Amino acid sequence: MESGQHTLIELFEGVAARFPDRVAVTADDRDLTYRALDDRATALARRLREKGTGPGSRVGLLAPRTSALAVGLIGILKSGAAYVPVDPGSPQERISWTLEDSHLTRLVTTPELAAELGELKGIEIVLADDSATAAEPEGTGTGTGAQPDGTGTGTERPGAATGTEREGTGTGAEGAGVGADDLAYVIHTSGSTGVPKGVQVEHRQVVRLFGVTRDAFGFDERDVWTLFHSAAFDFSVWEFWGPLLFGGRLVVVPQETARSPQAFHELLRRERVTVLNQTPSAFARLAETDARAELPLTELRLVIFGGERLEPAALRAWFTRHGDQLPRLVNMYGITEATVHASYRPLTTADAEVPGISPIGAPLSDLAFHVLDDNGRPVADGTPGELYLSGAGLARGYLDRPELDKERFLELADPDGTVRRCYRTGDRVVALADGDHGYLGRTDDQLKIRGYRVEPGEVEAVLLADGAVSAAVAVAHSYGDHDVRLLAYVASDLTGRDLAPRLGARAATLLPPHLRPSAYLVLPELPLTLNGKVDRVRLPEPTADTVHAPIAVETDGTPHLTDTERRIAEIWRTVLDLPEVDTESDFFDLGGTSLSLLRMFAATNDAFGTDLDITVLIDGATVAALARHIDAAL
Incomplete structure (x- = not known):
């Protein structure tokens, strides 16, 4: 069977049948074997199916960085449904909006998070890991042990526990009736109209991603990966399934550890992580910590970048210490609408000496890059243009957004007359020598802040809802290397000192952390172009005297300050x-x-x-x- 015809659950259950006693997930300072993870997820799937969940359904997933996240995600897929992840750090209003936009009637979560949510109208809460049913015996099946390329694996790391294969368990029992063309997940990305949009991705699109990348990376059951990113960020799809489709181990990184480069470095060393996935900004702080660390990361063999523009010059110090062979650093351009990653580019010390170009390499083998001008015609190599993507990785489309589908997912004809379904990325690239490509930035004003895609319109819509604001513009402002923050310019008759705390409170209520401006610059009016649009070029540079923090401030001499x-x-x-x-x-x-x-x-x-x-x-x-x-x- 071709890799694109498998479902994620078929592959996972095959691995669980092959390596039942290997550790699948490390979380909460505890190890969960493939057998235990499969059993608990199966129990959840059965509870969901008893409530009417099945193929064609969507189920919300709100889980902390614990084993409940893995159980919940796999359990939802085993039930036949697609999962819709919601970040626990999002405001209540954002969580409610996501559930409503996705037409959800069930939410898988934990008792602690359920208590914080309160009552959700029309939403049934299902616990990710019910101790009363977690140990139920699972159904029977064949247990093929299939991998994304249709084969199994047999090589063991010296000294690793191999376990004993289970008989009569594995594929076939769970996820019945689900095919490769069924939805696996819906992840919401920022929307230019002030409303996020849900991207629908099918099982086959995720499965083929690992099928076409496995040989290049050499993924197998000896690898240890980290889950560093939120399940609501599509980078997590790569991190989550990377180990679990090959018999490897997934280490779930606690939130407090993810915020501390020292603690994260220690976790990587302690857990002997081999595959690390990072945005360039996150890796920069880890690299600084590594330079001062007494103990090296001896097991690390791969660092894979994604999520935002990479500046190779920032890797000079790393390459000086480690070279470019072990670990190997790889840049992967990608977007949610093309299933996480779309290109592959190993990085070398020479790349760090080439300024101005962010190399993203060639497309994955089942994708194609089309660099077009403003009229939709191919441009010559060396000439910048907008990137269009075609191939097996393209998502099904947006959830309930047919007009946006028509705008972004297009039918384009090649010079030979072949018609392809393409996605218009809005990214500017340039074709270089030997099939390489360089990323130049956005064609519109979409931003990348700390690895998150930010549509300014979504932020601006929240600010404009305040009656004291007549105009608003959100921009990315650089405060130095890798220090980019979201800055909001607003027009109002109020002073910045009075308005900024008020807008900060509104943003904290309606927007997740990565969409909240870190500072506000309040003006009587914003400069306009001749056609009446905000003239971003003429927006004043922020200074210590003109920007205001989005919080109620203390003043000098406040008695209770020590x-x-x-x-x-x-x-x-x-x-x-x-x-x-x-x-x-x-x-x-x-x-x-x-x-x-x-x-x-x-x-x-x-x-x-x-x-x-x-x-x-x-x-x-x-x-x-x-x-x-x-x-x-x-």
Whole structure:
């Protein structure tokens, strides 16, 4: 059978039958074998089917970074439904909107998150891992052990536990009636009209992704992967199934560990991770930590980039320390509408010396790149154009957005008359020598902030809903290498000091963290072009005197601020380039990044003569929390 004809559940159950006693998932400081994961997911699938879930259904998934995420995701697919992930960090309104937009009647979650949600009209809560049913015996099947290329694997890492194959279990029992053309998931991306759009991806599109990349990467059961990204971010699809379709191990990274490069580096070393997937921004902070680490990452063999533009020059220091062979660094251009990844480009030390071009390589073997001009005609090599994608990876389309489907998923004719279904990416690229391509940026004003795709219109729509705002523009503003934040320009009669906290509160209620502006610049009016559009070129540069933080600020001399808090707040104002910082606002909500976090800690330790690690902020990344640790250390 061709790899594109398998479902994810067929492949997973085959692996579980082949390696029942191997560890599938490490989470919550506990190991879950393939047998246990399969059993628990099967129990969930049965509960869902008893409630009427089956092929053609969609089920919401709201789970923390625990084993419940793996059980919930696989259990939903085993029931025959597609999963719709919702980030637990999103506001209640955003969660409710996603559930409503997806026409969901069931939500798989945990007791803790269910309690926080309260009552959801028309939504039935189903627990991801019900202890009363988790140990139910599973159904029977054949257990083929199929891999994405249609074969099994047999090579064991020396010393690894092989387990014993189960007889009479595996494929066939669960996911009955589901085919390769059925939906696997719907992931929502930012929408230019202020409304996110759900991208529908089928089983076959995910399966073929691993089928066409397996040989290039050498994935097998010896690999250990991390789940670093949110399940609501499509990079997680690659991270989740990468180990589980080959018999490898998935390490679920806790949220607090993901925020601390030191803690994450230690996790990579402790868990002997071999395959690491990162946005360039996240890898930059990890690389800085690695440069100072006493113990190296000896098992790491692959670092795969995605999610945002990569600047190879930023890898110079890494290449100087490690070379470019082990681990091997690979850049993969991709978009949600083309099933996570669309290209493959190994990186070398020579790439770090070529400025201005972000190399994305050639398309995957079952995809094609078409670089076209504004009139839809192919451009010559070396000439920039807009990238159109065709091939087996294209998503089914958008959920209930037929007009947007017509606009983005197009039928285009080749010079020889062949008609292809293409996706218009909105990205500018240039074809280079030997099939390579360089990424140049967006053709529109869509942004990438910390690996997330941001449509400014979605942010602006929330700000414009405030009656005091007559115009709003959200832009990405660079504060240095890898330090890009979302800045909002708004037109209002109110002052920035009065309006910014109000808009910050609105954004915190209606937008997830990556869509919330880190600062506001308030003007009487925004500059316009001759045709009445906001003239982005003439927007003033932000300064410490003109931007305002999206929080209610403390003023100098407030009695309850301690001397330690005042000194830390001053460091934060300098590092974040903000006019004011209060004691209870989260560093990342104020616009902090991983790199600025490192700079802030270095400055803090220098100022107080301490040697605190970033992990002290696990209980809160605020001025007040840091001050408590400083006072305790002095």
